[in-house]
Amino acid sequence: MPERSAGRPPGLSSRRLCLTFSYSTVRDFARPLRDGTRPPTARPPAPRTAARWSTSHPDHLTEDDKQLLKVLLTLCPELAATAVHVRSFATLMNNCEGERLPEWIRTVRDDEQCGLRTFAAGLESDIDAVVFGMSNPWNSGPVEGRVNDLKALKRGVFGRAGVPLLRKRLLLIAADRRSHRVTTAAAR
Template sequence: MVGPRPPRTVAGWILTHPDALQETEGLKLKSALAGCPELDALTRHVRSFGQMLTQRQGERLPEWIAAVRADDLPSLHAFASGLERDLAAVAAGLTLPWSSGVVEDHVNRIKMIKRQMYGRAGFALLRKRVLLA
């Protein structure tokens, strides 16, 4: 019998695509899941959500949320509740090919420059750094 696995290790196995796991890791994960039905259910839900995310299957989101609600996983219920607050936007994000990632990158860059400049210079220098960066 092998001792218990560190939670981070098991979480890493759960979050890794099953095809990308080494054979030994897959067997260790399988043995960890066999001992805990809640962890097995969590793994199924996480992998199902990952499939929706990578294959743009946002139309499956309501059925995924219903499946999560059927299991006794309070942390995942909180995540599902957050998704339900703006279900249309989340479903669109999981379905449509467009992304606001480029815009978010620029906003993040500008905020970083603003934090670096806080209390050191006025708006004119901040503007110059943003335009030249």
Template sequence: MPLRYKGSYQRVRAYLLGKRISPQQVTALPPSFRTVAGRILRRPDTLTETERLQLKAVRTHWSELDALTGHVRSLATKLTERQGERLPDWLDAVRQDDLPGLHALAAGIDSDAVIAGLTLPWSSGVVEGHLNRIKMLKRQMFGRAASCC
């Protein structure tokens, strides 16, 4: 048998009215880390005005994130516009900031190879494509060979 409220409608209304007029402001939830990372990695001109304002608010709250955003966008520009000759300047700028995550990234970059890949006209894309196709065929055939004896 369900329990029922035996009070009056006016009592519930008065209780809820007190909650509705409370002086506490309702604030929006902050964006998730994934959302912030996605907005940092996207081109700034593709962000909507709301996304741009939210990212600006997060960046002003955490100065490290503001520096990180500058470095990430600078590297993205160097990679997309094939500016390999400017990579050493970026690496020096990253080493000067106190961002351990970027220090690890900068230490792991083989600058000679990246500079060569971004400045030289040759590409190994065709060879990589063939290797990828061969590996796919091998995965498809794994376990399907007939027994020989």
């Protein structure tokens, strides 16, 4: 007598066919075909992915990403308006055009469907410093990067190393990275 398990039609043995499936798997697969419904479409992009597409420079996106972003922006006018503002803000920052920031803030504030109003209000609270920072080609990025590295090292050995070992590791990292420093002559 052939082997039969509950839920399978007679004569359908997974051992005999060397297959691993259940009746419910086949039923779930065949249901859309029987009902005449279409199979599910592709999942929409995750919010983080859509944000990355909107904030990345167009030259850094693949052709597929560019096409998907174009479709996404045509389907969602609010996102399209926000993407326009994000691109114009990126242009202001990249070109050191801080003096145009108040105009950008007014545009964002006047746009009814833009989600950047809170960001613009935060910039407006200290507008002089933000305009100066965006107009000046120099920044504290290298210093902040060094501070971040040192804090990460300190957290990594917290409670396990005494002050002499921590001091030695900090000095070794500083000496190693010193050769990568940009001098004022090289910056000109």
